[in-house]
Amino acid sequence: MTVQTWTFIIVGLTFALYIGIAIWSRAGSTKDFYVAGGGVSPLANGMATAADWMSAASFISMAGLISFMGYDGAVFLMGWTGGYVLLALLLAPYLRKFGKFTVPDFIGDRYYSNVARTVAVICAIIVSFTYVAGQMRGVGLVFSRFLEVDITTGVVIGMTIVFFYAVLGGMKGITYTQVAQYCVLIFAFMVPAIFISIQMTGNPIPQVGFGGTLSDGSGIYLLDKLDGLHTELGFAEYTSGTKSMVDVFAITLALMVGTAGLPHVIVRFFTVPKVKDARKSAGYALIFIAILYTTAPAIAAFARTNLIDTVSNKEYTLMPEWFKKWEDTGLLTFEDKNQDGKIQYVADTKANELTIDRDIMVLANPEIAQLPNWVIALVAAGGLAAALSTAAGLLLVISTSIAHDLIKKQINPNISERGELIWARMAAIFAVIVAGLAGIYPPGFVAAVVALAFGLAAASFFPAIILGIFSKRMNKEGAVAGMVVGISLMLFYMLKFKLGYFGGGGKEDWWFGISPEGFGAIAMLVNFIVSIIVSRFTPAPPKDVQELVENIRIPRGAGAAIEH
């Protein structure tokens, strides 16, 4: 069977499964809709969190990025996993004990202020919208490349599926579809990785094969060979990287803290029954994420070695079929500058003749390694699962923010349970449509803004939540001032150095040598400092808020907390 037939079968089956789950798990109450009734088991929640967290970027782009960045790729690997330690130790158990529905709920109650609540709602909506647009785009890309429909049709199909289970099932539907999506995506990621690891190193475990010797009989370690190839072609050693140490440090920190501050991840810990479960569930989530995140750097190194071996200094006319196929998409281009008919792939941009889009590495890998057609189809289904699960989680945050934090808590507190649920569904429909439009007509700055989402989350939510739990003295003046200053500073830096406003500036103008991607770390520190200083000069929070803080610090009574 052809790749396309296989893709139709596998993608069709997975979609039928998601819709089946959506119908089975319809939401009956707002509690079902917002937090899946608060009764999800820690293991299921761990899987759902992993699928929620791992987006099209993790599945499709990350291994490709690492394969071009070498050691520097560690910023994503550590940055996007280390945040779970912060979540498990500093946030999840206390927010679970607090027992409400959303992050703005916590900020609003803890800082006894609707101003703080509104600032948090705005942050949550900005962060989630920027992130979701990228996911819809990912759905469209996978559809257009593997099923040969145009991107618009692809996005519309994706939107319809998400619409089904996010609008019908709310958090309950999303949770159980995400469990299924995790299984699909991890299987799709691991199968080609294991195949390639066996081919290249003779070891079926990619994490071990990564550090093993090549199976071509030379007895050379894979990474040594790769370093050698890199040096030969003028690139920096694969295991050394090119970014400055201070920038690697800052980016890793910004991504970790941003992860711990993302509302769609935090809200998952409201769905388990107990504080104990929230802690354990963060651990499960990280195991499920780590399976993919420790495999990705291995795939990156395999793909890089394979690629250089296949193309470097070889006759253009002898290139395999996949080369021509990706050339047609424009994601791979060859220009014979010195007219010798061979491909020179080197670091020097003047002599280099081959440009490769980073995104194609994971998608092209099975073809490069000549794996069977069903494996290639499986990768398409995996990419879709990753994009759809993340999109659904984000859409839920947007609809909850509108229905619960704005309408119920501020505009119309007397709204009935039924009325609130209708609002939540309408907000979800609205969010799906806006996200779909952003996927069809992507604003030019999508890539810049996705990085911004982490910086924003790091600069706004993280300090406000941490201080709300660990400092009884922190008051509304401090928290609001910190969030506003942190976010503004982050926005200013991104606008200046990413988009060229406020006079723009290049690499040499960066403050302390830190890139916009890493600046969230600095903005977060500024938020902490501003919050602490302002709170010292303004009145302490009222007695009942101090009692609330004492209450969330002990686990007992969590079951009761969610009832009101």
Next chain:
Amino acid sequence: MNNKNLDNYWKKNLRYLVILLSIWFIVSYGFGILLVEQLNQIRLGGFKLGFWFAQQGSIYVFVLLIFVYVYLMNKLDKEFDVDEK
């Protein structure tokens, strides 16, 4: 539960956090970033050790840290009688 007891529970919790987060910092920012060049002189099979910590080792330690925390806190909750029934 009285205030003194609560204070002790909280202090012990904070002590666990400081220890676990120090390990979190050392394996990632320490071994994976700040000391990466020194550690790269040592080899672990085909890996340079610093590179291994940056792309593999730190992630394994993160997973362990969370489960150690779960274990310690479950014990602490029981000891101070604040666990969920």
